[in-house]
Amino acid sequence: MLKITPPFLRDGVSFLQIPPLTSSTMLPADEKALIEAFQSGDEFAFVSLYNRYKTQVYGFCVKMLGDKTLAQDVLQETFLRVYENRERLIKTSSFKSWVFTIARNQCLNQLRRSKRQVSLEDDVHGDPAPPVPQGQVAHLEKSEQVQLVNYFLDQLKDDYREVIILREYQNLSYAEIAAVTRSTLSAVKSRLFKARRKLASFMEPVLQQEQERVAAQRTP
Amino acid sequence: MTDPQPMGASSICTASWEAALNEYVDGELPMEAQPRLFAHLATCAPCRRTLEAVLAFRRMSRQEPLAVPPAADDAVFRRLDQVKQRAERVDRNARQRSLWTAPTPLSLGAAAMVAVVLFVVGLLVPMQLDEADSTALVSAGMERVEFEPAPAEAVYVFYPGLTVEATKLDAAAVPFRAP
CATH class of the missing domain: 1.10.10.10 (Winged helix-like DNA-binding domain superfamily/Winged helix DNA-binding domain)
Structure with missing residues (x-):
C-alpha cells in the first residue's frame, strides 16, 4: 500500500515550478540521504531525484527507441515504477543503476511491441x-x-x-x-x-x- | 585490464590491443599501460583508424542536447498524483469498511460448506463410537477375555409389607437390593 503524503500538484502547478527551497527546508545535500528520505516517503526528495536523473533517463530512452514521444511515455512509466517500488530498493548506492534498469526494461518492452508492429508493415516501408x-x-x-x-x-x-x-x-x-x-x-x-x-x-x-x-x- | 602483447609484437594488431584501445577510450587504461598503447598506435594504421572513428562518433554524438520537455514533466507528476489519489481512496475505503463487508479469510460459500461438513461429522461420529464400543479394539499382543455373565438367579426383594421375586439383572425394577 502506498503511503499517503502531500500531493504532487498544488492548484495544478507541479513542484518543478515552485521556487527553490529556503535553507530551513533544504533537502539533504548528499544523494544517499536524499534516497533514504525518498524511501521513507518524502516527496520533495522524490522530486529532487527526478530532476537529477530525468535528463539522463530521457536521453537513454530517446536513443534506445529513436522516438521522442515514446521516450516521454517510457520516462513517465519509469518514474512511476520508481515511486511505487521504492521499498524494493535495498542498496541506496545502486539507485542510479536501479533507475536505468527499470528504464531499460521499459525500453525493451516498447521495442518488442514496436518490432511486432514493424514486422507487419515491413512490406510497405522497408528500411530507411x-x-x-x-x-x-x-x-x-x-x-x-x-x-x-x-x-x-x-x-x-x-x-x-x-x-x-x-x-x-x-x-x-x-x-x-x-x-x-x-x-x-x-x-x-x-x-x-x-x-x-x-x-x-x-x-x-x-x-x-x-x-x-x-x-x-x-x-x- | 587485459595485458596487450609485448612491444616486439606491437606491429601485429590483435584483439588485446583493441581491448586496450577500448579501455583507453573509456578512461579505464592504467597510466603505466598507456605508453605501450601509444607506441602500438604509432605503428598500427587499422588501430589508429578505429580510434579516430570512435572519437569522431563520440564528438558527433555530443551534438544533440536532449532536454525533457516541460509537458513531459507535467505528465509524470499528473500521473503520480492520480496514483496517490487512487491509493488514498483505497486507504479510506479500507478504514470505513464495516465488520460485515470487511474481507474475511473464508468466503461465505466456503464457510457454509465447512458448517455442513461439521454437522454431518457431528451426526456420524457418535454412531461410529457406539459401534466401536461393542467391538473394543484389541491389539495382536493382547488376549481377549470374555466373562460369562452370572446366571440370573432368584433374588428375594423385600418391600415394606410385600415380598416379590425378581432377577438380579432386572435392575430397573428393583428399588433396592437385598443384603
Whole structure:
C-alpha cells in the first residue's frame, strides 16, 4: 500500500515550478540521504531525484527507441515504477543503476511491441536509406551529424546499442552497465568492444570520404 | 585490464590491443599501460583508424542536447498524483469498511460448506463410537477375555409389607437390593 503524503500538484502547478527551497527546508545535500528520505516517503526528495536523473533517463530512452514521444511515455512509466517500488530498493548506492534498469526494461518492452508492429508493415516501408553527408564531417550541420549518428546507432543490435548509449551518452561505469544489463563486467567490455568495432566500420568510410575531399581541395 | 602483447609484437594488431584501445577510450587504461598503447598506435594504421572513428562518433554524438520537455514533466507528476489519489481512496475505503463487508479469510460459500461438513461429522461420529464400543479394539499382543455373565438367579426383594421375586439383572425394577 502506498503511503499517503502531500500531493504532487498544488492548484495544478507541479513542484518543478515552485521556487527553490529556503535553507530551513533544504533537502539533504548528499544523494544517499536524499534516497533514504525518498524511501521513507518524502516527496520533495522524490522530486529532487527526478530532476537529477530525468535528463539522463530521457536521453537513454530517446536513443534506445529513436522516438521522442515514446521516450516521454517510457520516462513517465519509469518514474512511476520508481515511486511505487521504492521499498524494493535495498542498496541506496545502486539507485542510479536501479533507475536505468527499470528504464531499460521499459525500453525493451516498447521495442518488442514496436518490432511486432514493424514486422507487419515491413512490406510497405522497408528500411530507411542511410543519410549521405554532403560535406566534411567536421563541417556538417549539427542536425546532419545527429542524423548520421542516430542512423548508425539504429543499425546496431539492441544489446550493442544499449551498452554504447549507457557508456557514450550516459557515462556509466562498466560496473554500472553490468548492473543495468544484468551481465558480467567481462561481458560488458566484450559487447562494448564489438559495438565500437561495428561503429568504427560504419564511420570509417565517412571519415575516408572526408580525407579524400580534403586532399582534393589541397591539390591545385 | 587485459595485458596487450609485448612491444616486439606491437606491429601485429590483435584483439588485446583493441581491448586496450577500448579501455583507453573509456578512461579505464592504467597510466603505466598507456605508453605501450601509444607506441602500438604509432605503428598500427587499422588501430589508429578505429580510434579516430570512435572519437569522431563520440564528438558527433555530443551534438544533440536532449532536454525533457516541460509537458513531459507535467505528465509524470499528473500521473503520480492520480496514483496517490487512487491509493488514498483505497486507504479510506479500507478504514470505513464495516465488520460485515470487511474481507474475511473464508468466503461465505466456503464457510457454509465447512458448517455442513461439521454437522454431518457431528451426526456420524457418535454412531461410529457406539459401534466401536461393542467391538473394543484389541491389539495382536493382547488376549481377549470374555466373562460369562452370572446366571440370573432368584433374588428375594423385600418391600415394606410385600415380598416379590425378581432377577438380579432386572435392575430397573428393583428399588433396592437385598443384603
